[in-house]
Amino acid sequence: MGDPKAFLTIHRKEAGYRPVHDRIHDFGEVEQTLNSNDRRQQASRCMDCGVPFCHWACPLGNKPPEWNDALYKGDWELAYRLLNSTNDFPEFTGRICPALCEKACVLNLMEHEPTTNREDEAAITEHAFEENYVRIHHPERNGMKVAVIGSGPAGLVAANRLNLSGYTVTVFEKNEDAGGLLRYGIPNFKLNKAVIDRRMDVLRAEGIEFKFNQNINVEKLPDGFDAYVIATGTPQARDLNIPGRDLKGIYFALDMLAQQNRVLAGMEFKREELVNAKGKDVLVIGGGDTGSDCIGTAHRQGCRSVTQIEIMPKPPVGPEDPQNPWPNWPRTLKTTSSHEEGCTRRWNINSLKFIGKDGKLTGVEVQEITWKPNPEGGRPLMEPVGKPEVIKADMVLLAMGFLKPQQPKFAPNVFVAGDAASGASLVVRAMAGGRDAARQVDAFLSAK
Ligand SMILES: Cc1cc2nc3c(=O)[nH]c(=O)nc-3n(C[C@H](O)[C@H](O)[C@H](O)COP(=O)(O)OP(=O)(O)OC[C@H]3O[C@@H](n4cnc5c(N)ncnc54)[C@H](O)[C@@H]3O)c2cc1C
Ligand code: SF4
Known part of the structure; x- marks a missing residue:
């Protein structure tokens, strides 16, 4: 010190x-x-x-x-x-x-x-x-090959560790470029994509092969590899199946976020394909980080207003939550840079139905609720409070998390990492998962 x-x-x-x-x-x-x-x-x-x-x-x-x-x-x-x-x-x-x-x-x-x-x-x-402290390594090859499916943070870390340990690594990626949610989820205002490109140059120079536009069926993995790492993330977003779901103007958060990042990367979309908040009253359903990224993106696209609703209660404000004391992660109210840019935030709000005219969304009927302890234990019970009300909106972004993927039973030389194994989490956890998977592959192939 x-x-x-x-x-x-x-x-x-x-x-x-x-x-x-x-x-x-x-x-x-x-x-x-x-x-x-x-x-x-x-x-x-x-x-x-x-x-x-x-x-x-x-x-x-x-x-x-x-x-x-x-x-x-x-x-x-x-x-x-x-x-x-x-x-x-x-x-x-x-x-x-x-x-x-x-x-x-x-x-x-x-x-x-x-x-x-x-x-x-x-x-x-x-x-x-x-200062060029980031060196390019040329590891000695050990003759064994590993395929990594998915190039999000988990896949990239697994590929990096295995490559540096001497394995010949090929990464198969569904998208046209690497990074997973780093590139096609997290907005550029939080993470400039040149930062990913710079690291990709290092990984390629060190010998990792990347194959893009490869939608791999994980039950029929490519031949010719000694082991596999499945790092395919959580592709399925949670939906909100209430009346009116088929109205025009309701999107998953990633429809907007991924497209915006692609537009910034130079990709062109037809007018009718664009998911854009310009001039719209936007309602974000889901109070987490993905929702917050939608708010920041909607502002930059020129929305008229943005409201974020969350079904759970407002977390405590302030540095400490006595229910969850130091050194644990405190469950307290988080105000992000996107919230600071302007947004109405409401908690304890349940969505009842989407309302529209001529097939287009015009609002969402919602109701304030309260949570009561469950006499039988388990998840608290939701109770309506007051009368339903309508929040005016011509764009809804569903940001209610992702479903945990069910993985098939894999052969012993297949290892699952990151969100694909844990369910939706954090970049740092996905990276730790990728590192663990690389260790497991190495232990498995070394024992062989
Ligand atoms: C909008 C948003 C914002 C977020 N912000 C943050 C944040 O600020 N901080 C934070 O720590 N975490 C954040 N997260 C969470 C974080 O991005 C994820 O936890 C992390 O990216 C998971 O990494 P992963 O490698 O497991 O999966 P992913 O990043 O999802 O990558 C999976 C990759 O696998 C590919 N793939 C899927 N199926 C196939 C297939 N069949 N064949 C080939 N390739 C396939 C996908 O195309 C993708 O590239 C955010 C998430 C979202 C959605
Ligand atoms: S990755 Fe860095 S910022 Fe995140 S928990 Fe670890 S030390 Fe802290």
Whole structure:
């Protein structure tokens, strides 16, 4: 630890977002960066705790005290080596990880001013690319071949680890480019796609082969491989089958988000194919992160208004939820950059039916509800409160999560990773899953 007392005098400082009036007109990343001096000062606040809860909280087991110390001392290269030893792609988590480590930081318990690990990660990695610390490896081949199905964060990490261990790796991807939800889900204002392209250049130079537009039937895997990693994510979004579902103007969140990212990548769509919020009153059904990404995208497309409704109660506001104490992830109200850009948010709202005219959506009938404890235990019971009301909307975006895929019984040389194994989760968890799958493949093939 470089400065044992820095946390007493230096406060947490976040780089913050670009001003709303500036960022709302483009899809550039909203988050700013600190200068190197401030960044190193932030790193100096890490206390190198005897029991570092950040290791425990990070699904990758990242070691913030080690790389924060190197960063504080100005050894950016060492900081990157330490970070990259547990995190294959810190440029992704540095931008979009909810930073479970920061919630478990001892400085969060005492002062609610945890270290800025996520931003430190992004800064270290940007510096590493600028200074050419990111080296191209040429691993010695061991003669065995592995196929990875799906190129989201789980598939990319599995491919990277196996490739570096000497396997010849081919990635089969359904889409026209790599990244999974990093590329065709998460908006560019959270993650610029050039960041994925830059990493793809490294992976290709190191020998991984990518085959795009390959929709693989996982029950009939391609021949010629010693083992397989299935990292196909959670392709099926949860639907809302209430009356009026067939009206024009109701979309799944990813219909809009994926298309917008493709438009920004230069793809052209026919007018009638466009899922665009320009001039519309938008209702987002689902109060989570996907819904929030829809809000930010709708604003940038020029919507007239945007409302987000959630069936569950409003989470507690404030740094601590007594039901879920430190160092666990606190279930508290999250206000994202997209919410800051303007949005009506409502909780405890159930959707009853879609309303339309001439086949087109005009609104959604909803009703306020309350949750009562279930006398038989289990999930609380929903009870209506008051009268139904109509929220005016000519566009609805369904952002209610994804169904957990049911995987078939696979042969012993097939391993499932990421959201395909766990159900919808986080990038950092998918990456940890990809790393675990790579370990399992290696153990299986080494034993053979
Ligand atoms: C809108 C949105 C925003 C999100 N924001 C965040 C965030 O800010 N932070 C965060 O941590 N997490 C976020 N998540 C969650 C995160 O993106 C996922 O948990 C993560 O991408 C899962 O990684 P994965 O590799 O398991 O699957 P995916 O990223 O879904 O990748 C699966 C890949 O497999 C491919 N595939 C599927 N079937 C086949 C097939 N049969 N043949 C070939 N290829 C196939 C798909 O095309 C895709 O490329 C967000 C999710 C969404 C939907
Ligand atoms: S990946 Fe996420 S949880 Fe892990 S150290 Fe980085 S910001 Fe923290």
